[in-house]
Amino acid sequence: MPGAQLGGTLTLDTQLVLAGFRASDAIAAPRRGGSILWTRRRSLRLQGDAPQFPIAVVDFESTHLPAESAWHVQLSGDLNTATMGAVLLLVNQQKKSIVTAFQNAASPRPIDRVYLSAAYADIARSMIEHALADLDFELENDYPEESLGATLQNLLATFFPNVSVQNLRLRREQSPNLFATEVQAAVGIFEEA
Template identity: 55%
Template sequence: MSRLALPYRTPPATVVVPEGWRLVLGDEELPLPEALDDWDYQMDVELRRAVRIDVPRARAGAGLPADAVLGLAAIWTATGSNLRGCLRRVPLTGDGVQDIELRGTLRGVDLGGVLTLDTVLVLSGVSSTHAPFAPHRAGSLLWSDQATLRLQGDAPQFPMTVIDFEHTSFPTEAAWHLQIGAHLHSAAMGSLLLLVNERNETVATAFANAGKPRAVDRAVLSMVYADCARIMLEHALQQEQFVDGADFPEDSLGATLTNLFHRLFPGSTVHDLRLRREHSPSLFASELQAATQIFKEA
């Protein structure tokens, strides 16, 4: 394993004693899992962890004076949205051993893909005096660790919102509608939007309970995701540029549809699937139903 070689002194790793990240679900907490299979863009992610820091030892180990201001921060990055931000930042100005809680809530609409959590101890305040080879620039990294949470499972994921279909051009009694762009080279995040009709309490409640779904919620979500997969694949097969070997930009709509195709129909070709849909639509529907494993864990 490679290690980052910094051009200045850093304290021993033992000055920081972190507990593991925990996922907060209502009144319950659980250790951060590898994946959150029931997540969707409607579900915010609340996280917390406790960290104990021996501040005087951290300063001394880095060759910093006693008045140096340190900072502890949790930085998040989401591959699905290409967004990055700070979950929490805490200045460390006192002495002695300090117990810090890093806690915050990330909006589901800002996430997707793999969520990376970097916890970092940095030099916050620049000191006029410092020992040789000691860090002296604000932001100098003194300690860090990293954890990940996969939010994007096998189901197609995209931004969503709950609205009243009464004020739209969609049928008032429809439960949901997937908006999908026509340009395959456009960014996927701006080309897909799942609209859920708030008038349909069964579906709206299922998405509201996505973090802790009941059996009926799992069944509804399974149906929605299967239908969205159908719409996305049918949309792809109608596009002339969606062919075997097509090269679409990363995170584009075309790349998202290509990944979905290969995940649901591994070993098949776009040409063969397009022919089956044209000449045997009922077989195509059944194969897609099987590929999405609808109701498998409902």
């Protein structure tokens, strides 16, 4: 089947149906053949439909990035830009174990989980730092759905519920290292490893 036809949402309807007539004295018992006894609907997003984090594997030696880095989170555009166009994770192709971890992300080995957890925490920290550095960013602002601003709002609401942007900015300014550690704790680094 062509890949273009595999995108979208697959909806599976499962039904338990009475095969034929059944005599019963119970008032609520099904009697007619074809009566639906149970039903369940499940929807599954297929590869082409579900949002995915944009990742590119590149040789850091051919870029301005430090050649020994494992990855780099690139954030660009304003807060109304679509997240998929504003965020890019660059993975250093020279770091084979990291590349393999991302390739195995759907079914990671124990070592892959460690690498992915570290990357996840660093990506979250980078995105939170980006939000706090942009003085136009506020939790109360109305950003388009799936925009960078909306994604950052969701990220902060997930990891720092009921904490104002001003409070987070102040904590970050007063002690950047402690704030980075707070992000690690909020993200739950290595909990899945």
